[in-house]
Amino acid sequence: DAGVIQSPRHEVTEMGQEVTLRCKPISGHDYLFWYRQTMMRGLELLIYFNNNVPIDDSGMPEDRFSAKMPNASFSTLKIQPSEPRDSAVYFCASTLGTGFYGYTFGSGTRLTVV
Amino acid sequence: RKEVEQDPGPFNVPEGATVAFNCTYSNSASQSFFWYRQDCRKEPKLLMSVYSSGNEDGRFTAQLNRASQYISLLIRDSKLSDSATYLCVVNPLGNQFYFGTGTSLTVIP
Numbered sequence: 496d497a498g499v500i501q502s503p504r505h506e507v508t509e510m511g512q513e514v515t516l517r518c519k520p521i522s523g524h525d526y527l528f529w530y531r532q533t534m535m536r537g538l539e540l541l542i543y544f545n546n547n548v549p550i551d552d553s554g555m556p557e558d559r560f561s562a563k564m565p566n567a568s569f570s571t572l573k574i575q576p577s578e579p580r581d582s583a584v585y586f587c588a589s590t591l592g593t594g595f596y597g598y599t600f601g602s603g604t605r606l607t608v609v
Numbered sequence: 610r611k612e613v614e615q616d617p618g619p620f621n622v623p624e625g626a627t628v629a630f631n632c633t634y635s636n637s638a639s640q641s642f643f644w645y646r647q648d649c650r651k652e653p654k655l656l657m658s659v660y661s662s663g664n665e666d667g668r669f670t671a672q673l674n675r676a677s678q679y680i681s682l683l684i685r686d687s688k689l690s691d692s693a694t695y696l697c698v699v700n701p702l703g704n705q706f707y708f709g710t711g712t713s714l715t716v717i718p
Contacts, residue, residue, distance in 0.1 A: 528706075537708065537709075537710035537711065538653070538696070538708040538710075540705060540706075543705065551705065586652055586653075595641055596658075597641075597643050597645075597655040597658065597698070597706075598655070598706060599655070600652035600653050600654070601652060602651070602652050603651075603652050605650075
């Protein structure tokens with residue numbers, strides 16, 4: 496299995512631009528999570544899906560952030576417009592069922608907004 | 610109060626030393642517990658689950674104390690390659706995991 500695949504690995508964009516991060520979960524996993532990690536705040540859960548349906552988006556910072564999961568093998572996290580304070584590493588993770596076996600993370604997207 | 614709290618360290622230990630990390634959690638109904646390892650500029654990776662009876666994997670031992678609501682990770686005979694950040698993870702109910710902010714370990718030659 497290729498694991499959780501995220502793209503791009505790095506993204507540098509100017510303030511005000513739209514940014515789209517992509518994630519392909521492990522095949523068969525029914526839960527998908529988007530996290531953001533910064534030195535100051537650690538890992539923060541932004542949103543998670545079960546069977547492609549958003550379950551909890553209370554961690555999404557504001558309306559500039561949106562996430563979709565159109566099918567079981569693909570999810571996007573969009574920031575529009577982007578701001579410098581959005582600079583962070585964004586991780587996608589997936590798991591099967593109750594998460595008894597833990598999450599598997601993708602390698603992350605390092606976003607820099609200048 | 611945070612769901613999960615960890616001492617951020619850093620812990621700087623010589624090769625061969627034994628080091629232990631603790632992590633406390635606030636929700637007594639928590640069901641699953643894990644330790645993750647994160648190397649610099651990499652994603653977190655599952656190190657081991659933590660079972661009620663305690664469990665061991667080579668040089669690593671994880672323990673759970675439900676009465677005091679903490680979990681621990683013991684690393685024996687530290688190697689240079691053990692240098693990383695160790696994240697405590699708690700799953701209260703359902704599928705949302707709560708991550709600690711991590712404990713930084715550096716093993717010194």
